Amino acid sequence: MKATSLGATQIGIRLARTVGVLLVVSILVFMALRLTPGDPAALLLGPDAAGQPGYKAELARLHQQMGLNRPLPVQYLLWLRGILSGNLGKSNQNGAPVVHLLAQAATPTTWLLVLSLIIAVPLSVLIGTIAAHRRSGPVDRLIRALAALGLATPTFWLGILLVIVFGVELHLLPATGFVPPSDPGGFVRSMILPVATVVAYLVGVLTRYVYVEMCEIFGQDYVRTARAMGIAERAVQFRYALRNALITLITIVGVQFAALISGAILVEQVFGLGGIGQLMLQGVVQKDYPLVQGGVLLITVVVIVVTTLADLLSRWADPRQA
Amino acid sequence: MTERVHDGSPGIRTAVITSRLGLSRLPSPARCVVIVIWLLVALAAIYPRAYTSLNPYAIDPSAILAGPSSRHLLGTDEAGADIFTRIIYGTRLDAEICLFGVAIAYAIGVPLGLLAGLRRGVVNEIMTSLTGGILAFPIVLFALLVVGSFGASAGTLIAIFGFAFFPQVLLMTRAQTMAVYSRGYVLSARAAGLTNRRIIFVHILHNIMGPLLVLVPQLMATALLAEAGLSYLGVGVQPPSITWGALLLDSSNYYHSDPLYAITAGLVITIVAALLLITGDMISESMDPLRRR
Numbered sequence: 001m002k003a004t005s006l007g008a009t010q011i012g013i014r015l016a017r018t019v020g021v022l023l024v025v026s027i028l029v030f031m032a033l034r035l036t037p038g039d040p041a042a043l044l045l046g047p048d049a050a051g052q053p054g055y056k057a058e059l060a061r062l063h064q065q066m067g068l069n070r071p072l073p074v075q076y077l078l079w080l081r082g083i084l085s086g087n088l089g090k091s092n093q094n095g096a097p098v099v100h101l102l103a104q105a106a107t108p109t110t111w112l113l114v115l116s117l118i119i120a121v122p123l124s125v126l127i128g129t130i131a132a133h134r135r136s137g138p139v140d141r142l143i144r145a146l147a148a149l150g151l152a153t154p155t156f157w158l159g160i161l162l163v164i165v166f167g168v169e170l171h172l173l174p175a176t177g178f179v180p181p182s183d184p185g186g187f188v189r190s191m192i193l194p195v196a197t198v199v200a201y202l203v204g205v206l207t208r209y210v211y212v213e214m215c216e217i218f219g220q221d222y223v224r225t226a227r228a229m230g231i232a233e234r235a236v237q238f239r240y241a242l243r244n245a246l247i248t249l250i251t252i253v254g255v256q257f258a259a260l261i262s263g264a265i266l267v268e269q270v271f272g273l274g275g276i277g278q279l280m281l282q283g284v285v286q287k288d289y290p291l292v293q294g295g296v297l298l299i300t301v302v303v304i305v306v307t308t309l310a311d312l313l314s315r316w317a318d319p320r321q322a
Numbered sequence: 323m324t325e326r327v328h329d330g331s332p333g334i335r336t337a338v339i340t341s342r343l344g345l346s347r348l349p350s351p352a353r354c355v356v357i358v359i360w361l362l363v364a365l366a367a368i369y370p371r372a373y374t375s376l377n378p379y380a381i382d383p384s385a386i387l388a389g390p391s392s393r394h395l396l397g398t399d400e401a402g403a404d405i406f407t408r409i410i411y412g413t414r415l416d417a418e419i420c421l422f423g424v425a426i427a428y429a430i431g432v433p434l435g436l437l438a439g440l441r442r443g444v445v446n447e448i449m450t451s452l453t454g455g456i457l458a459f460p461i462v463l464f465a466l467l468v469v470g471s472f473g474a475s476a477g478t479l480i481a482i483f484g485f486a487f488f489p490q491v492l493l494m495t496r497a498q499t500m501a502v503y504s505r506g507y508v509l510s511a512r513a514a515g516l517t518n519r520r521i522i523f524v525h526i527l528h529n530i531m532g533p534l535l536v537l538v539p540q541l542m543a544t545a546l547l548a549e550a551g552l553s554y555l556g557v558g559v560q561p562p563s564i565t566w567g568a569l570l571l572d573s574s575n576y577y578h579s580d581p582l583y584a585i586t587a588g589l590v591i592t593i594v595a596a597l598l599l600i601t602g603d604m605i606s607e608s609m610d611p612l613r614r615r
Contacts, residue, residue, distance in 0.1 A: 021455050032467050152543065152596035154550045157570065157588035164581045175577075262462040266551045280463065281555060284470035292470065296463060303458050 011312075018304055022297075026083075029296045030076050033289050040092050040287040041066060066092060066289075079293065088297075089290035091283075098294040101279060106298070108178040109275035112264055115195045117253070120202035125245055127203065128210025132218060143207065150204020156266035159197040163270065166193060176272035194271045201263055205256060206249060213248045217241040247317050254310025258303050353604065359597055366413040376404045378411040378564060387579050396586050399572060405583055409590055412564040416594075419479050419565065420545040424538060426484025427491050432534070434488070435495025436522060439503065449496070453489035461486045461548055462555070469557040476559045479552065483545045494537055498530035536606040543598035550591050566591045 041062035042049075049055055063069045067078065082089055088098035131143040167175025173193055179186035218241065226235075253260075265277030272278075276295060283291035365372050382402030389397045395406040438449040465482050472478050502508060508525050516524075546566075552558040553567025554574075561568070566587055573584035 017451065021451070021458070024455065025459070029467065032471050148599065149592075149596065152547075152599055153592045154547050154570075154588060154595075156551060156554060157584075157591065160570070160574070160577070160584050160588065164577050164584065168577045168581065258458050258460045261460040262548075262551070265460070265462045266554065269555060277462070277555075280466055281557075284466045284557075287470070292467070296467065299460060299463055300458075303460065307458055 014308060018308060021304060022300065025300045026080065026293075026297060027076070029293050030079065031072075033287065033292060034072060040289060041068065044092060044286075079290075083297070088294035091291045092288045093282075093286050093291075098290050101291060102276070102294055102298055105274065105276045105279040107180070107275075108273040109264060109268060109277070111181070111191060112194055112198060112268065112273065112275065113260065115191060116198035116202055116264075119195065120199045120206060121249055121253070123199065124203045124206035124210055125242065125249070128207045128245070129214050129241070131207070131211050132214030135215060144211070147204050147207045147211075150200060153204075155197060155201040155263045156270045158200055159194065159267050159270035162193045162197060176270075178271075178273040178275075190271075190273075194267050194273060197267050197270075198260075198264060202260070206252060209248050209252050210245050213245050214241055217244050243317070247314050250310050250314045250317070254307045254314070257306045257310070261299060261303065356597065356600055356604065359593075360601075363413060363417075363594060363597070366410050367417045368414075370407075370410045370413065373410045374404065374407040376407040378403060378408045379562060380404070387576065389580070390582065396582055397580055399580075399583065400575070405569075405586070408564055408569060409566065409587060412566045412569055415476055415559060415563055416546060416549060416565045416567075419476055419483070419549050419559075420542040422480045423483025423545045424487060424541045426480065427487035427541060428534075428538075430484065431488035431491025432495050432527075435492040436499055436526070438492065439496040439499025440518075440522075446496075449492060453492055456486065456489045462551065465548075465552050465557055466555075469552075474557050474560050476563060476565075479549060479558055482552075483548065486548075487541050487544070490541065491534070491537065494533060495530065498533050499526055502526050502529050532609045536602055536609070539598040539602035539605070543595045543602075546591060546595050546598065550588075 039059075041059050044062065045055070045058065049058070060069075067075060070078070079089065086099065088102070090097055091101055127143055131140045134140045163175045166172045174190055175193075177190060179190040181187045265275070265280075267273075268275040268277045269281075276299065280292060280295045282288070283295060380403055382398065385394065385398045385402045387398060387400060388394055388402070391397070394404050396409070397405055399405055399408070434449060438446045461482070464486060465479075468482050469478055503526065508521060511521050511525050549558060549565060550567035550570060553565055554571045556571060558567050558571075559565050569587040570584060570591075573580070573587055576583050
């Protein structure tokens with residue numbers, strides 16, 4: 001596991017590819033919104049403004065202000081230059097800097113994702129290991145049936161069920177809304193149901209892989225050797241098998257991250273957390289170019305960074321792949 | 323599938339295919355249950371009146387948000403329309419979206435996958451980047467962009483699913499093609515001087531069809547769940563069209579007064595998605611001799 005085993009060239013190629021993908025995404029996002037009917041300036045003025053005196057002049061002034069009167073390539077390059085200096089432009093709707101809006105909306109989304117992963121990863125390792133250990137027994141079958149059911153359940157509907165049971169019927173927890181962590185009690189209460197929803201989804205996905213991996217590992221030579229050497233069963237499970245299971249999990253989280261974001265956007269909507277998903281939904285409806293461009297770019301960057309990190313990490317942790 | 327082929331009598335070939343599909347074996351009880359539920363779902367999609375005589379769009383001011391009764395099995399919605407009827411009538415559009423979406427994914431994915439698997443080199447590199455890029459993009463985000471540009475409708479959803487799912491079909495086709503290509507019978511077919519078209523259709527496509535078939539119900543389940551999510555966000559089908567996802571969005575106004583609405587709509591989605599996944603498992607099990615019991 002030398003540090004150089006990955007190879008500088010390999011990392012270089014990977015980085016070049018990443019930059020390429022980002023450029024392609026930025027062009028696609030930029031074009032997707034502009035090639036279609038609907039003028040954001042007209043949308044901003046509202047349908048009633050059309051036909052009133054001075055409407056044309058007002059529209060032209062807005063176009064100038066939003067930079068929409070310039071040729072498309074110029075608009076794109078200006079936007080790209082802005083990104084490089086950390087400026088994503090201003091929202092068409094309320095003039096707030098897009099960076100601020102995104103940062104604000106990213107808070108609940110990030111908490112939701114991070115807390116869910118922190119809980120779901122160890123939980124699925126535990127459950128998957130137990131199932132693999134009791135292979136073919138009733139516990140194993142129950143766990144696998146639940147995991148399969150988890151795959152078939154729309155995650156956000158699980159959230160709706162939790163809202164109905166704990167928020168509406170029992171009044172135990174708030175049904176919707178995000179409370180910032182500066183109020184720890186309220187924060188925890190507001191996050192329990194959304195996090196539980198995403199955790200249920202993640203455990204359903206991850207347990208399957210842990211299970212398969214563990215079943216395989218328990219039959220491998222080095223585990224058999226460790227057992228024969230009289231190393232305690234629990235130590236075998238957790239020292240030898242766990243490492244391999246974790247490598248698998250890192251890879252899977254990387255591969256599944258895009259799906260996880262999709263799920264999180266929906267869960268946010270169910271619980272009214274006011275995260276990135278809701279912001280983007282608004283932006284799309286209002287044709288708020290700068291906001292949607294910035295949001296898509298941010299999420300794409302996060303997905304690519306996480307995927308690449310997961311890939312590098314699993315290669316680093318697994319001497320066979322290096 | 324029973325077309326005449328020169329490298330084997332048609333009878334034998336048909337038998338091979340039917341046994342691959344697990345149809346030659348007597349169905350087990352679990353298989354029967356799955357088949358019966360499938361028939362029930364198909365009936366709901368094709369002839370919804372078999373289940374209900376009510377009109378899903380009928381407005382009944384005398385029964386707004388009524389609870390379950392003998393006339394309204396699951397109660398009524400805000401306009402007095404029967405919820406059970408609406409769920410039944412939602413089946414068809416959902417089925418269409420899933421079927422056509424997955425069909426488009428195959429129409430794009432299979433030819434590109436064959437190309438990547440046979441040509442390799444630069445073509446393969448391009449396909450790898452393309453699929454990697456698409457798979458790394460969250461589908462909800464992609465859908466938001468497309469709907470923002472083209473408007474929300476069942477057709478947009480179908481296009482979205484076709485585009486979002488074809489990379490998986492491509493990757494599967496490519497992997498299978500590469501595996502099959504180096505096998506003895508393809509090598510001997512090439513050595514015998516058969517045309518490329520003949521090799522592709524008779525030898526390769528024929529032998530990779532099994533694994534490709536397994537992917538169909540899986541992708542349809544994914545499409546079903548994604549349809550529900552997107553319609554719930556309001557970027558799926560628009561009223562008055564009915565899908566199960568649209569019903570979930572509708573039901574979100576009535577968690578207090580009629581929680582049964584949201585529960586049933588989601589339950590139907592879960593059951594059908596599970597049915598699709600189980601079917602996929604069954605197909606792959608019946609094709610894998612090692613897993614046959």
